[in-house]
Amino acid sequence: MKRRDFIHLSGMGLGALATSGLVMMGNPVSAEQLLEPGMDRAAKKVLADIALNAARSKGATYTDVRIGRYLSQNLFTREKNVQNISNSETFGVGIRVIANGTWGFSATSDVSPDGIKTCAETAVAIAKANSKLQTEPVVLAPEKGHGEVTWNTPIVTNPMEVPVKEKIDLLLQANNAAMENGAAFVNSAMFMINEQKYFASTDGSYIDQDIHRIYPTFSVTAVNKASGGFRSRQALSTPMGMGYEYLDCKDKDRILNPAGFISYNNSYDIVEDAISAAKQAKEKITAKSVEPGKYDLVLDPDHLGLTIHESVGHPLELDRVLGYEANYAGTSFATLDKWKAGDFKYGSDIVNIFADKTQDYSLGKTGYDDEGVKCKEWDLIKDGVLVNYQAIRDQVGILGGNESNGCAFADSWSSVQFQRMANVSLRPGKEKLGPADMIKDVEKGIYILGRGSFSIDQQRYNFQFGGTVFYEIKDGEIAGMLEDVAYQSNTQEFWNSCSQICDKDDYRFMGTFNDGKGQPSQSSAVSHGSSTTRFDGVNVINTGRNI
């Protein structure tokens, strides 16, 4: 039994509170403690300098220090009941060094001068021990020190400041709305994260950042006991790099989609969506089962984001390309020779995909990454051709570059930072086009909204994606709901079948709150922007079975 499972059993009588198998890794605290200020910035600088000096005196040629306070509040409800309210806080320091040309990392929750000094020395000792197996010394792309700087997620309302009761009431209101509209069950939840991260390095950076993310969501289930059928419909919300203002839905963010219900942009109405969800969950039970075959797919941004994530975001992570993830997530079909050739057609000419950590409201937006590099935007696919990867300071030299893309991330002070996906987004089409007009030109197609089942191979060639709701398109019209839909394709074939992209007015985010990578696994959050997009002649299978 692994540590995580073992800890889970340590609370014997209160298992019922451990909703959804989530293990709270920090220390539980009161909601009020989430609002207490953390350690003073000047004090953090003093401690960081202790670490930098201690590592240097032991022979480190580079050191970075991350003093982090990670706060989270998670709320869980089910129908009329509150299942769990968890507030957690974790505070500590992670120190990374290069000694003998090799990385070493150590972390401690003892954030005292002595604790930090010992931790820095341990990091150097680990680097030296590992250097015996090192074949090539680490080379860092240069990064100018930024001096003492700060950056905050531009939020309007800190979600932690909103009373727990108000948030719970909103979730229960959504549950109630779903139940009144025919749901048999509804689970809803709200996840809120605040990372207070202080970074210092021997390059001369002292960076203080305050980062917020929020994710309200639900799952509504309809049951027909007579037929033994049940179907669920997930929320069409998406996690955002925003404050509680995400839940104050503005009219401009309500979008009447071609299927005739409301989708959302940069703010969300959870009660309204719960009503749609209940009606659609019931409709799904009796919806027409799809006839397998080739269809033109019209993919809503809240669905396409995950396809971008899996088929573009991950394969263009340089550490995967190089083999560092071979034993877990896998490697990549987008090998260096394809990039070097300069003409690898990843997609059709209209496919332009970029990475960034700068878009407003996105989960990836920060001022600086976790190795002190200022965040930026760069192209991955230009006019359909593969032009770049996502790389950090110790990788970018392999591509002949001397500037990191600024996408290093660690999910805690206790985790070592490594290359993580930035926001990876599809640029909108240049010509004026909305989803309704796009559908008018489709003879035989399926309009897909929301995320569903997703699976892709370890080099990111073959994938199969489902969705939340599916609508048949017949001769340019929406012809009713479909079920049992999944599309199977090959990444390059799929992106080359991209024939139309709606314009910037339809550009929206889909995000993932817990993207796993690495061993031990670390979680990160990332957004994917896109407009509704059409893909021609994609293979659709029927997933219905009788048991």
Place this chain on the structure above:
Amino acid sequence: MAFLTKEEAKKIIDKVLSYSKADEMEVSIFGGRTGNIRYARNTVNTSGETNEIRLSVSSVYGKKVGSSSTNELDDASLKKVVARAEEIAMLAPENPEYMPMLGPQTYPDAMTFSPATDKINPDFRAQLASDSIEITSTGDLTAAGYLEDFSGFVASGNSKGQFGYNTSTSVDFSVTVRTNDGKGSGYAIRDFNDVNLLSAKDVTSIAMQKAQASATAQAIEPGKYTVILEPTAAGDLLSLLTRGFDARSADEGRSFMSKKGGGTRLGEKLFDERVTITSDPTNSEIPLSPWDSDGLPRVKTTWVENGVVKNLAYSRYWAEKQGVAPLASVGGRGFGGGGYIFSGGDESIADMIKSTERGVLVTRFWYIRAVDPQTLLFTGLTRDGTFYIENGQIKFPVKNFRFNESPIIMLNNIESMGKPQRVGGSLIPPMKIRDFTFTSLSDAV
């Protein structure tokens, strides 16, 4: 301090319980060491060790629960953690599903601890990585592997007199070996409580053989095939089935165990009559912790016997609501966790190949995701060693397939089974299955 004895833990718990003003209180202490080493491209890229101890308190007023925890075990910190839990509980909303705490329980003796695993240190981990890298780097191959080891204890007690203490160790080791031309890939994985059972060289050798043997993969048409699933591959799918042995979701009509017209499929024959699935906390190959996440003692349980569903897990809350006795689940709530024993057969993988006219041998599956919870349909892909069998012989390696299959259908299509082996904490046999559905090809290696 990270590792307390039973007596030390009990003393602290009793002290903390004496500070309680709440209606009920539970105290638990977790302590232990987790270590890891990760290597890729034939060199170590991460290694670390964490020692931790945490005392958690849950205080209850009526049906209102508050929790708090601390890493410090001095008297002042312990008093503070109790006061904080009580304060949070008073402010918490009522949980209508809250069950009063259990009184004293009799837990089975666990065999989850191995002194050898407890002694693992950074030198041991580095040597293990070195052993694995050394044998691969001589053969135009590259290894990427990961070892995670754990040694720790949990102790838990409450104001109604319940007390339990358990020590546990584990090692999980996996390695992927790839040919340097990128055409072949092999994988092997093992997990044990006792590290003496683990040989990194042996595990790496299996991955090496698969990498070399899979390097000239050919494409064959997807479709329905007879498959021989090595225990790792069989375990990947069977673990998806056991998560559904839960009475509540079945009663609520949202599980493959739900019966048309209402109720559950308890007592129905859902699988081939050779399928028997049990759990036994005292099994020496896959020992389990003495209690489940409800605090109930684990007992030997038959879940499926000769294809018939015999038991579903009932949490204390759901058992009371349904008027039945509670029955401990096997894994931790929400986790696969292992702990199941799938009865097998006596056929070896070699025998299975010999008797196969046309089929596919599968090493493992990857990226498995639920497609339809109603039918338990899953999709995923083969990975790291897939081979075509014809007329009783392995003919050549084949490109990976995507499958769309339900373990329920699979367990009705059994041809034969072999001797169960430990996979992910369960005992899983190699299985020969007919009409397994591959829906497309993948170029991934």
